[in-house]
Amino acid sequence: MSARNRRNKAGEVAARRPHEFYPTPPDALAALEPWIPDLYRGGRVVEPAAGDGAVVAWVAQHCEPEDLVAVDIEMTHARRAALIEAGATSTIRGDWMDPELDLRARLLITNPPYSRAQDFIDWSLRRCEVGGAVVMLLRLGFLASLKRRQWWGGVPLARVGVLSRRPRFVNGSSDSADYGWFMWRPRHTGPISLEIL
Numbered sequence: 001m002s003a004r005n006r007r008n009k010a011g012e013v014a015a016r017r018p019h020e021f022y023p024t025p026p027d028a029l030a031a032l033e034p035w036i037p038d039l040y041r042g043g044r045v046v047e048p049a050a051g052d053g054a055v056v057a058w059v060a061q062h063c064e065p066e067d068l069v070a071v072d073i074e075m076t077h078a079r080r081a082a083l084i085e086a087g088a089t090s091t092i093r094g095d096w097m098d099p100e101l102d103l104r105a106r107l108l109i110t111n112p113p114y115s116r117a118q119d120f121i122d123w124s125l126r127r128c129e130v131g132g133a134v135v136m137l138l139r140l141g142f143l144a145s146l147k148r149r150q151w152w153g154g155v156p157l158a159r160v161g162v163l164s165r166r167p168r169f170v171n172g173s174s175d176s177a178d179y180g181w182f183m184w185r186p187r188h189t190g191p192i193s194l195e196i197l
């Protein structure tokens with residue numbers, strides 16, 4: 001069972017949060033530190049499912065983007081304010097899978113809603129400049145699926161960083177799933193680097 005589907009004290013399965021809003025905890029972001037030299041490439045950075053800005057704040061602090069765009073399907077006044085406070089230079093209320101959303105970036109980085117992760121990766125790769133990167137926080141189990149077997153053969157996965165510590169998404173507790181950061185690079189064809197973060 002994942003944090004996004006966990007049982008409460010009465011043993012009932014808790015409902016998923018609307019739009020699967022589970023902010024990334026600070027230690028999961030801190031674990032990305034060894035990747036910073038590979039993430040900083042100048043240009044525009046997009047957070048495609050920005051929530052209230054956990055990833056945006058980390059990027060603003062570590063990647064010095066020229067332009068940091070925060071997109072989310074849910075964009076209340078409070079969220080917009082939190083995103084600007086976190087360092088976003090602009091915010092967009094929108095569905096990341098909307099073909100009308102005309103955005104290209106050097107780095108696209110997020111912790112996506114898990115049920116739409118594959119779509120988020122595909123749309124992020126379409127919007128990623130050559131020489132850039134798509135980086136997502138995902139369960140490691142995302143790698144193992146008959147449904148995705150063929151798909152994995154067609155996407156340029158370059159790097160996987162396994163999180164040694166399980167992220168605590170809900171009320172400070174972790175779930176039974178292991179997570180990692182995944183990086184794709186447009187046109188990457190070489191081996192996939194595996195690291196323990």
Ligand SMILES: C[S@@+](CC[C@H](N)C(=O)[O-])C[C@H]1O[C@@H](n2cnc3c(N)ncnc32)[C@H](O)[C@@H]1O
Nearest residue numbers: 019022023024049050051054072073095096111
């Ligand atoms: C797991 S939360 C992560 C939030 C943020 N990325 C973070 O790391 O703290 C997923 C976010 O995806 C947003 N979301 C869900 N479906 C979306 C869609 N189709 N397009 C854009 N954002 C979406 C939700 O509103 C929520 O803020």
